[in-house]
Amino acid sequence: MLDTVVLTLPEHQFSIKHRDRFIPxxxxxxxxxxxxNSLIKSVYNPTKKEKAEGYKPRLTLIKRPFTERSQAISLRIEFSAPKLLYGNNFVELKGHDDFxxxxxxxHTALAFMGIEVTIEILKSASISAIHYSKNILLERETPCFLLIRELEKLDLSSKLDLTQTDFRNSGQMVKYxxxxxxxALYDKVKDLQQARSYGDKRSTENDNIYQTDLLNNLKLPEVLRFEIRLKSRKLKPLLKQLGQDTKLTFENLFSATLSRSILLHYWNQITEGL
Known part of the structure; x- marks a missing residue:
């Protein structure tokens, strides 16, 4: 349904107990x-010790110049919703019941990290970016790389208003x-294997430490991962185009119906002509 979510909170909606955990x-x-007069960022990425105790978000405190004091400072909270709930994103969220x-x-993870914020504020928090996603299970006779190589033959630049297309690792991944x-479309199992061998820097995803144990299963299926990674500036016109015009809050965008509409919208555009 969805994976990565980026929430942004203005300064008056949160407080920081452990300021020294941020760098700087x-x-x-x-x-x-x-x-x-400079834009400044202070980052709190979970340590190895903290990761060992469970998945945690990535936090970025941002201070913008030439802005009213009440709006100058904000906290960016980036996390994978399924990893937060299940420890991996092979298991997909089902819909509103998971919200x-x-x-x-x-809320619990943020409290552990020293961020004081109410559940109500998180529920109505503004979305800066969101990744809608789907794990597509394929038959062994149709490996992921065959589908991705077929996509290499298509020119989608004008149709999707693209600035760049990347094909990597002999059909393992494509990014538009x-x-x-x-x-992004990629071989999810191969990507996880890459992360176990070389670390997150060589994989498409982050925080693979929580799910590499899944590779111990000798009967892993072919899993084509399909992701639509949207910034808020794209979300507004896209939702209007799909007849789903709504306020960009965490609760509103945590929707299986909305996810399905967006994924199908782009899937149909990509696969047209195959």
Missing amino acids: DAGFLLNPLYGG QPVLSAL HASTYEI
Whole structure:
């Protein structure tokens, strides 16, 4: 249904207990006199020890210059919803019934990281980016690389307003880039194997440490991963085009119906002509 979610909270909606966990120290950034005319970021990525205790979000504190004080500082919260709930994203979220468990797990993880915020604020938080996704199970007779190689034959640049197309690892992955969104199709099992051998830098996904044990299953299927990675600037016109015009909040966009509409919209455009 969906995977990565990026929420953005204005400063008055959260507080930070452990400012020294951010790099650089969040205390500097929260000082009104610090930063001058530059955009400043302070990052908190979970440590190995913290990861060993369960999946955690990535946090980025951002301070923008030439902005009203009430809007100058924001917290960006990036996380994989299925990894937060299940520890992996081979198991897919089912829909609205999973929203409350994901919301609760996110709230608990943020509290562990020293971020004080209410569940109600998280529920109505603004979405900066969201990745709708689907794991497509294929027969062994139709491996992922055959489908991806077929896509290499198509020119989708004008149809999808693309700026770049990347094919990697002999048919293991294809990415279509545009300024406000990205489409990715890749062999999910091979990508996980790559991560186990070489680390996250050589794979399409992050935080694979939580799911490499799945490779111990000797009967892994062929899994084609299909992702539509949307920034908020793309979401607004796209939802209007699909007749799904809604406010860009976490609760509103956590929708199986919406996910299906968006995935089918792009799948039909990509596969037309195959």
